[in-house]
Structure formats: C-alpha cells, structure tokens
Amino acid sequence: MVSSIKAFFRGRLSHQDTDLYFISLFILYPSIMKKTFSVIICFVTLIVISAATTSYKPPRFKNLKILPKNITEAALDSIMNYFSISLGVKCAFCHVHNEEKKTWDMASDKNPDKLIARKMMLMTNGINLKYFPTEKNAKQQEPIQTITCYTCHKGEAIPISIAETKEEDK
Ligand code: HEC
Numbered sequence: 001m002v003s004s005i006k007a008f009f010r011g012r013l014s015h016q017d018t019d020l021y022f023i024s025l026f027i028l029y030p031s032i033m034k035k036t037f038s039v040i041i042c043f044v045t046l047i048v049i050s051a052a053t054t055s056y057k058p059p060r061f062k063n064l065k066i067l068p069k070n071i072t073e074a075a076l077d078s079i080m081n082y083f084s085i086s087l088g089v090k091c092a093f094c095h096v097h098n099e100e101k102k103t104w105d106m107a108s109d110k111n112p113d114k115l116i117a118r119k120m121m122l123m124t125n126g127i128n129l130k131y132f133p134t135e136k137n138a139k140q141q142e143p144i145q146t147i148t149c150y151t152c153h154k155g156e157a158i159p160i161s162i163a164e165t166k167e168e169d170k
C-alpha cells in the first residue's frame, strides 16, 4: 500500500520529495491523532454529561418498604390521597411536618401513625390475598383491593366498631 502510494508520488515528485513527504507524515501523524482523539473524548464526555443530567433521576422516594420502589409520583400521590380520604385526615396525620420551617419530611418514620399505616397496608393486602383470592390475584401477584382502607375506616381515623341501633329496632 505504502509503496504504491510512494510510486504514485514518484511520478510527480523527486525521490527526495516523496521521502520527505512520508517522513513528515509520520512525524505529524501522532499529533494529528492526538488532536482527533481529544476531540472525540470531548464529544463523548459532553454526551455522557448531557445524558447524565437529562435522563438520570435520583430515586424519588427514599423510604418505601411496601409500595414498589419504582412507583410513579402520580401513583404514589393517588394512594396517599386515598389514605387521607379513607381516614378523614391530612398528610400530617402520618407524616412529619416542621411547623416553624414549613417543611415536610415524608420519608421519616418518626410519626407512629405511619408505622401503623404500614401494618394496615400489609393487613389489607393479606386479607385480599387470603380471603378474596381471584385468578387475577394469583397471576399478577398484586392483590385485588376487595377490602380497602375505606371498607373499615369510612372516613374515620379509628373505625366505628359498634353498630348504631336505630330507634325502631328497640
Ligand atoms: C394513613 C397514613 C398516611 C397518610 C394520611 C399519608 N401518608 Fe404518605 N405514606 C404513608 C406510608 C405508610 C408511607 C410509606 C409506604 C411504604 O413504606 O411503602 C408513605 C409514604 C409517602 C411518601 C414517600 C416518602 C419517601 O420518600 O419514602 C410520600 C411522598 C408521601 N407519603 C406523601 C404523602 C402526602 C402528600 C400525603 C397527604 C396527601 C400523605 N402522604 C398522607 C402513610 C400515609
């Protein structure tokens, strides 16, 4: 290959010129390669940085022990709203709220009602799986919510367990 290129130049340039040309090519070659290489490195770095800043999202929720860790924000929001409505409470009933700083620490487990709520989630899932088994339950490994927080709580933090007796029943 090299000799055929040399032969091509030989027709046009003197023997010395071709040799000089090739010598200079080999001297320049590493620095050309270095430049190309650093340009490539720059591009790769840029791509990696932009990919990292645009598509990498840190785990949104830090302390999920029952709900799936990759749950979407929308799904978690709707579950939390559902808990609140079912028990007739606000977020602060289960979560830590700093009144002075007006900040929330949703991941904290310092509020005992959050721990009760976790047990209640397990209990509710357990009742559904054990006593209301369906084909879908078995396939999806995800309990159908036949019994929900609302089934018992009906908008009360502590469910009313004693049936009301009406006047005409007496
Ligand atoms: C009845 C109790 C209860 C109520 C009311 C409640 N939550 Fe929660 N919340 C929980 C429990 C329990 C978890 C943890 C679930 C788990 O471990 O999988 C949680 C987890 C969360 C998380 C995830 C925190 C993390 O990083 O791990 C957020 C965010 C959150 N709740 C927001 C809210 C908001 C906003 C409200 C009000 C609309 C609310 N919650 C109302 C019980 C509650």
Ligand code: HEC
Pocket (backbone or CB within 6 Å): 083, 087, 113, 114, 116, 117, 120, 121, 124, 147, 148, 149, 150, 151, 152, 153, 157, 158, 159
């Ligand atoms: C089978 C009925 C039942 C279901 C279903 C149920 N709970 Fe409960 N829950 C109770 C009872 C009964 C109490 C009151 C226990 C007591 O008196 O100590 C209670 C108490 C609680 C408390 C403590 C309230 C307080 O004031 O201390 C929280 C929090 C709670 N439940 C959350 C939930 C959540 C969240 C769900 C749904 C995932 C749920 N519960 C589903 C029956 C139920």
